[in-house]
Amino acid sequence: MRERTRLGATEHAPSSDFPSTGTARPLRHAWWRLMDIRIGIVPLPVHMVLALALIATAISGKLSAELSPIIALLAVCSFTCMEIGQRIPVFRSIGGPVILVTFLPSYLVFTHALPTSVVKPIVDFWKAGNFLYLFIPAIIVGSILSMDRKVLIDGFVRIFVPLGVGSLVAGVVGTAVGTMLGMDVFHTVFFVVIPVMSGGLGEGVIPLTLGYSEVLHQPAGELLAQALPAVMLGNVSAIVFSGVLNAIGKRYPSLTGNGQLMRSGNDGLPQAAKSTAPIDVTDIAAAGMIAVCLYFVGTLAQNTLGLPGPVLMLVLAVAAKAFFVFSPRLEQGSGVVYKFFATAVTYPLLFAIGVVITPWQKIIASFNVPTLVTIVATVATLMATAFVIGRRMNMYPIDAAIVVGTHSGMGGTGDVAILTSANRMRLMPFAQIATRIGGAITITLSLIVLAKIV
Template identity: 55%
Template sequence: MMEFRIGIIPLPIHLILFALIAGFALTGKVPGEISMAIAVLAFFGFSCAELGKRLPLVRNIGAAAIFATFIPSALTYYHVLPKPILTLTTEFTKQTNFLYLFIASIIVGSILSMDRRVLIRGFVKIFVPLACGTVLAMIVGTAVGAALGLGAQHTFLYLVVPIMAGGVGEGAIPLSMGYSQILHLPQGEMFAQVLPPVMLGSLTAIILSGALDMLGKRKPHLTGNGRLQEGETDEMNTASEEITGHVDVTHVAGAGITAITLYLLGLMCARLFGLPAPVSMLFIAVLIKLARAVSPQLQDGAFVVYKFFSTAVTYPLLFAIGVAMTPWDKLIAAFTLANVITIVVTVTTLMGTGYVVARFMKMYPIDTAIVNACHSGQGGTGDVAILTAANRMQLMPFAQIATRIGGAIVITLVLIWLSHVS
């Protein structure tokens, strides 16, 4: 039974945690120490995510992340969660700012652990259709939103940009932080507005990628079945998502403190130049990776750090954000017909442009369009869902570049522009 898990929590431990949390809540005195906070966030975060993972159909479109964020927000709004639990979660989230640690570990760990050759090849092969698709999707999406009465600036900032920001951890969270700092508005409200387009954009990309797979079966000359260009025989295989071999714990710890150091460096850049720290940190990490400034052992340690935080911290963090920083009423207000139409048009334009540009560059249009689709996906989870729907998991390295690097570029340029016009 200890190997039957709710998220990462063994079932017997999950039941014990439930009894303990309920007991503390009934006494009205929930300890405020970090151990209790970790227990509460892990229990509720993984419980909500597990519910999303076990529902048919929707589990393939990122339901775990949706449930881990939306359910706590609704439970808070309707006063279902006990007040001591709400108080503990809110105070811990706001006082510790542990989401900054999460962001640092995810961004630095993922970039440093990427294959440098994949990073270089990805830029060379996919940059043009990705850039063209991004620009055209921004223009068309903003125009459609404005025509539907949403307003050009609102459509651009809160619908179009979040779609291509790179998911939740690497996209919606740092984007909402940047908006909050520049516009002097609560981050929770910003996150509540930028999160729905991330989810709906990923769903649209999954559906369209599945349709492209069907088109590829009917017209084989349009697809390389996982290859971007004709004649390629040395494509990188699917990036490993498992930790293989022995990784010294000192390298893991070293990678962790490296992530924190780069974040602090980004924080200093924010004070000197006004650019949000997570974005500065990401580009510093990319430059370090391209300059071969980290050892292979440290790269392995960075991958372990990335995997730990993405596996063990994402859903507890989303629960904390849902409770402390995501107003349910504002979240629901974002799901309107005009928003949905704008999001679908934006993703379709992004993929369609990649398809057309690829033909001029002698690339396989279907595979290129699918990589472009990952630019509008829900981070790593969205990449997996999109490539699974398209039966092209071989494109994962390029999908990661479209999601991480493409999202970082979009966030950086938009925040620079916003800081100058606001």
């Protein structure tokens, strides 16, 4: 099969299904070659038609928050930004596509370059659909069930070591850098270093600052405003460093598993029990329902028992994999679900995140030299320590560093952005451990220490 370079994918020479003569065949083949040029996943002619239709609809003020127009809008906007980011030298090697897809829309909203007729449907869809909580279960459950069993179990046990050591070393280094640059020790620790590793927004810095408010007897809103920039810039730093590590991995393949955390493993499933028959659409649909079911059970536990829903969902998926709950066909179907969401949904989701929950003014407000250097030093130390520890624990050091780097992200949305910049969405289950469990431990210990010193 002949292959050609194209925008965002690989062009395959079209096959002729119908015999023809004269000029019909060359014209048809030329049209098929044009159709095989992709903007992200969208064929170029389809992308152009969609873009023109969306512009016309937005100008008329009739762009709605219904599913079909929102899919079209997010796909056209996000994959256009992605293609631009992939074509900027150097920038593309440090997570440029992800940075552009996430932060350009934030800037465009801030400057009102994106009209209200475009922003409002995205905001309404995000608030009404909460689409992130379909994406994350599909990625987590799909990647866990399709993962090598022994590697999965070993990885879950071992990842806590580089995560814990990395967090301690990063805390010490970040505090030292901040104080050397003239910042107060208390502010450096509790409003820069700890928020970076608190686990994001909704389950991280917001409950952290609510705890601060109870201890310090200050308004929670004011405390959140002080801590929020550290979360934003910590996320950006992790995106950039993950992109750099991905580039290093391409140059030194021995350092990376390209989405595999442990260096070796065998899932222990007898070969005769492995499915050799091709899966069909019902297997894929069933796997999708498994992800929805596990998410629903996790949410129910969160509402009734107070347990973090995503963490319980993750534990249930690991247990199901470890104890052979689902058949090999369903596990293969889960792999297809994972690949679909990772390929087709990630960039549109990041664009929506940039529009809805990434305030440009908060990012800019944090750009003072001491804070910026402290955050970068904290994240760099966190990931460098994980690199060294992971290598000593028979992990691929680049993958271990990227997983632990999600500890400094913006929760689930940060995990998506960081892993996408490194092209390692398969590490999402381990990233959830670093983000959710690591963040919860960081918040708990921080509030205990704060209560004792105030």
